[in-house]
Amino acid sequence: xxxxxxxxxxxxxxxxxxxxxxxxxxxxxxxxxxxxxxxxxxxxxxxxxxxxxxxxxxxxxxxxxxxxxxxxxxxxxxxxxxxxxxxxxxxxxxxxxxxxxxxxxxxxxxxxxxxxxxxxxxxxxxxxxxxxxxxxxxxxxxxxxxxxxxxxxxxxxxxxxxxxxxxxxxxxxxxxxxxxxxxxxxxxxxxxxxxxxxxxxxxxxxxxxxxxxxxxxxxxxxxxxxxxxxxxxxxxxxxxxxxxxxxxxxxxxxxxxxxxxxxxxxxxxxxxxxxxxxxxxxxxxxxxxxxxxxxxxxxxxxxxxxxxxxxxxxxxxxxxxxxxxxxxxxxxxxxxxxxxxxxxxxxxxxxxxxxxxxxxxxxxxxxxxxxxxxxxxxxxxxxxxxxxxxxxxxxxxxxxxxxxxxxxxxxxxxxxxxxxxxxxxxxxxxxxxxxxxxxxxxxxxxxxxxxxxxxxxxxxxxxxxxx
Ligand SMILES: *Cc1c(COP(=O)(O)O)cnc(C)c1O
Numbered sequence: 205x206x207x208x209x210x211x212x213x214x215x216x217x218x219x220x221x222x223x224x225x226x227x228x229x230x231x232x233x234x235x236x237x238x239x240x241x242x243x244x245x246x247x248x249x250x251x252x253x254x255x256x257x258x259x260x261x262x263x264x265x266x267x268x269x270x271x272x273x274x275x276x277x278x279x280x281x282x283x284x285x286x287x288x289x290x291x292x293x294x295x296x297x298x299x300x301x302x303x304x305x306x307x308x309x310x311x312x313x314x315x316x317x318x319x320x321x322x323x324x325x326x327x328x329x330x331x332x333x334x335x336x337x338x339x340x341x342x343x344x345x346x347x348x349x350x351x352x353x354x355x356x357x358x359x360x361x362x363x364x365x366x367x368x369x370x371x372x373x374x375x376x377x378x379x380x381x382x383x384x385x386x387x388x389x390x391x392x393x394x395x396x397x398x399x400x401x402x403x404x405x406x407x408x409x410x411x412x413x414x415x416x417x418x419x420x421x422x423x424x425x426x427x428x429x430x431x432x433x434x435x436x437x438x439x440x441x442x443x444x445x446x447x448x449x450x451x452x453x454x455x456x457x458x459x460x461x462x463x464x465x466x467x468x469x470x471x472x473x474x475x476x477x478x479x480x481x482x483x484x485x486x487x488x489x490x491x492x493x494x495x496x497x498x499x500x501x502x503x504x505x506x507x508x509x510x511x512x513x514x515x516x517x518x519x520x521x522x523x524x525x526x527x528x529x530x531x532x533x534x535x536x537x538x539x540x541x542x543x544x545x546x547x548x549x550x551x552x553x554x555x556x557x558x559x560x561x562x563x564x565x566x567x568x569x570x571x572x573x574x575x576x577x578x579x580x581x582x583x584x585x586x587x588x589x590x591x592x593x594x595x596x597x598x599x600x601x602x603x604x605x606x607x608x609x610x611x612x613x614x615x616x617x618x619x620x621x622x623x624x625x626x627x628x629x630x631x632x633x634x635x636x637x638x639x640x641x642x643x644x645x646x647x648x649x650x651x652x653x654x655x656x657x658x659x660x661x662x663x664x665x666x667x668x669x670x671x
Pocket of ligand 1: 467508
């Protein structure tokens, strides 16, 4: 026996045709079943067995997928999914994943088409936000890693000695709004600067970073002997979708000779909607930027992206010269620089294909309309909440996130209500805290969510809460 391929491909081919039909049957009838259902113990136990010594037939494994995995999915492909910030995927994205897997390309580097596809996608991302199209960048798991890469690049631009010498007693200090995503403070922690080196700046009544407070804090830190090196602005905050005053932050960064990084995880896509693009003015001045194709871009998980304006500074933060990775002037080892010069990963999958196919298939205009439609659905929810005395709208709706609660219920009741709602299978929003109060948080990132979904969610809430 040699190799792992089947001797006879006929049965596998027939099975795979059936799989594809099932995949599109599910996609065509998306929303008919529950958004989520708890996984019974029996199904969980099916994944607790010793390492198999002998293999099982693909047919059997597929029947286990249908019985024990598919029904207990995360649910973000369903119109009722509005929790956290998750994209819903698309049919073309499903196909792209299959095609990419068939090639098995390792996109750490070398001279092959996948690298060119990734470069194209990076140029499109830069064009979308208005950064120079020759900006550097790479695809990563998500914005957690993209923000980390931006912060690492900025710290090494400020002090190139950090790479060999470590952070030691570094005085480097960064700034973000107190509403910034937790991955920003974790990036400071992972970078060795320590999460205390990230100053959290208060926000105004619209939950945007207070730029006067930022300027004052930078002055105070300089007087105390610290070295401010980065300002992190958020375009679309995770709790209520607020956009920091990016223009003002960019100006402060320039005046203070700081790096300007933008966390645009989901919000950067608002740049594609003409009516919302203006809110993000200033994003084009970013020195580096994080965004997720797997959120508002609807590309299947995972697909994050980091952009860095200055290619040399990006490479300075990550590139190495290693004899087993020698770059050639021709042959498969050509085509430098490689993606592994721009981030911590060496082996990487062909994420770019699903991104390229999604953007090329729908086009920027259609994706912008989808973004605007999500914002309109969010506005509809906010209007229904505001028009009804039983509800309270808890934060302004800048883009696509609506934080609301029931007027006469405490935190514990809201917590229970959201769990009941999840188990009902009708809708899956999540929760957050606004001004110390637990609230229901609906993030409309899902291109399948409509006004009808919102109506169904509110009816279910009213029945569950007996209001
Ligand atoms: C989701 C999100 C992140 C983290 O991105 P991942 O892709 O989950 O790693 C960072 N910032 C914001 C604003 C987000 O919404």
